[in-house]
Amino acid sequence: MFRHREDSAPWNPAPLRGLWPDPGRTRLTVSSAGSPLSDSDGKESAMANEQQTFWKRLDGINAGMLGTRERMKLVPMSHYADPGEQALWFITAEGTDLVSELEDGSRPAIHVIGDAAGKLWAQIEGQLELSPDRAKLDEIWNKVAAAWFEGGKEDPDLRLLRFNLSEADIWSTTGGIGFLYQIAKANLTGDEPDIGDHFHLKF
Template sequence: MTDHADQFWGRLNDTNSGMLGTTDHARLVPMSHYADRDAGILWFITAKGTDLAQTAATGAQPAIHVVSDGGKGLYARIHGTLSLSDDRAKLDELWNAIASSWFEDGKQDLDVQLLRMDLTEAEVWATGGSLSFMFQIAKSKVTGDKPDMGEHYTLNF
């Protein structure tokens, strides 16, 4: 993969969450993602009663995941197809203390639902992070030049 892909996946792994929703509904909700670069998939753990899980239960849905982390220098709008998954091995792999906080009976809780987002495209803005931003703004005030705010690119999966 390209340097842009390495940059995107590396920074996405360092970012814990974003806003996830289906493109048919304007409502995006905060969700923690778990990235699988080799498969081009983002995984999410949610409850069966959530709007996202109920919408995905009707069949695979076009979805969007928006990530914004100035400290890591990543801003991305990620598109793909969201579907339900009953992959218990994947749930075992992803399960952690944060996920367990939401479910009384842990990963055995009957309300646990794994969501799978197969990625199709990501529009990415990659900056140097918050310190670099401040430096670029200060430099622009001294030199009169526009600040260098990093790279903007699109990845197709």
């Protein structure tokens, strides 16, 4: 089972339904940069650790499914994690549905990640917008992006998207051998397997 920290209202992870057991009614909440929401030292430490776990594991995952809340037409997109700005960045092209939706301004959006190797499953929410930040484009530009644009960073069809995170529901799994061990242990003892944590972040 997934460990939960505090009781809260039920939450329905529709895009991830069927992948995991019912997440229940318990969440752990931290603020941006892991600042504490409780007077308990132990709870403060746990909150900061969960934020660090999220960014560390996200940095090792290359892509997810991105779309606006209005249309919920999620498409595969490579993301670039930016913990300092509490944001994700995406490189895309003029003429795509996402760019068309954002031409009149930012939109509430969702980015869904499921990566067993990265030991992270997440539904991330925030505001998605077009960005003119050339310095950030220079920073995240790579060979993968270059393969899609003949004109390189100066290609007239290139568009940069910024996703400002507001909150996320996270499933941090043991993965690999740890997962198999927990399943085998459960079969031998009859106890429920301890396969990871479910927590909620606010940015």
